[in-house]
Every structure is written in C-alpha cells, then in structure tokens.
Amino acid sequence: MPLLKVEHLQKEYRSRLSANKVQALKDVNFEVEPGEFIAIMGESGSGKSTLLNCLATIDKPSAGQIFLNDKNLTKLKDREVAQYRRDHLGFVFQDFNLLNTLSVADNIYLPLVLAKDTKGKEAKLAPLAKALGIEDLLDKYPYELSGGQQQRVAIGRALITKPELLLGDEPTGALDSKNAAEIMDLFDQSNQAGQTILMVTHSSLTASHARRVLFIKDGTVFHQIYRGEQNETEFLLSINDAMTNLLGGLS
C-alpha cells in the first residue's frame, strides 16, 4: 500500500486586487511507497512549493485528494491539521527556521514539547545527535552555529518524532557544496534506515541522491525518472539530460 497518494490535486490562487487567477497546480497525480526517497524538480514558478505546502497541510488544495496512510489530509478539520502535521510529518527548510532563543537541544525537543510528549526525550535525542554529528553542539544556540550545523539541527528537529514522511524544501539551498553534500549524506543514511523522504530542489546534484525524480511543469507532473542501478554520478547525468530535453535547459 502506498504511504502517500496524491490524486487530481489542483490549487488555484486568486489575487485579491484583480480578477486574475493562477492555476499553480493543474492535475497532480503520484504515489509514494514507504521508504522511498523522491526529489521534485521543475523550473521556477512550476508549482513545486505549492505542491509541498499542500502536502505539508500548510496550504489547502482547491480540488483533489491527498492520502497519507489512507488518511485524507484534505478532509481534516482545521483544529485537526496542526496536530496531524506535528504527529506525522517532519520538515526541513532552506533557511533552517531554528529559534535563536532556544538551545540546540531545546530546538530539537520542540515538536515533542508541542505534542506534550517529552517523556524519555533524552533517550530519543542521544542516538539522533550521534547520527547527525551534533553531540558537542547541544548546549549551544543556533546563532553560534554554521549553516551546515544549523541544518543538521533542523534535521534532528524534523526526525525526533519519527515522522512517517520527511518533507524538504530546498534543504541544501542555503549551503555551500561541501555542507550540501554532508546534508545529503545524512538524508541518505536516514532513508537507508527506513525514513521516507520527499524533497523539492533546484539542484540536480542534490536530486541525484534520490531514488526517483519527479519533474513538474505548469502545475503538473509530466515526467519521472528512476535511479535503478545507476550510481549517483550516472543518475546526475540522467537528471541533467532530462532537464535539458524536457525543461529546455537547466534552471
């Protein structure tokens, strides 16, 4: 059974000041199996963030359905949405979104605090901090850390609740190539440990870590490629070829 099922998803934005409508998502359909690692690519304005925000229950689709483990996210009541998001989804954003007034450990504990589930939090943090290589940073504050370190903390915060789905919006977008590579290694490790991941990225190098790439154009998924037996370098070339042929060049 798929973990995530997106059916005929549409999102229309209406401008308040004019009669203009933007059909950001037209008819998006795809499924994600448990344990998959998927990258979503497409030109600027193609609808990637809109899709991610709908999956994240931050934005409400205009039509269509999203099922996570057979729960229809588009039918959640307003008061259920925040709790559902907290309990089932993890997020990693381009700009880390850490709270500078909280220590690294407290930033990571935040989803547990919000869920009133702090019992045994130290035992949850310890293996995660070790895997992320941030054991020595737990008492520091985000503003004392480098970008790559901050993103590690953000990944810790996203994973502490063991979410069914990890959503990334340009998770390497603010990082130099060395830090980006290290962050993608962590995504790889986490995926190998069973975590399902869906991330939006402009970078074909970042996308080459995924097992499948969905290409979106004009608000619809119009092509996908699987990594199969290719190594990362071979898959990178396949992604670049697909972008050149399908999107009219690299974005």
Ligand SMILES: Nc1ncnc2c1ncn2[C@@H]1O[C@H](COP(=O)(O)OP(=O)(O)OP(=O)(O)O)[C@@H](O)[C@H]1O
């Ligand atoms: N809140 C909004 N109100 C009106 N139009 C919007 C809104 N958000 C997005 N759009 C429009 O919807 C379309 C898709 O935008 P979206 O941000 O999803 O694209 P994207 O692929 O993520 O782009 P980028 O790579 O530049 O982030 C664009 O035409 C955009 O202008």
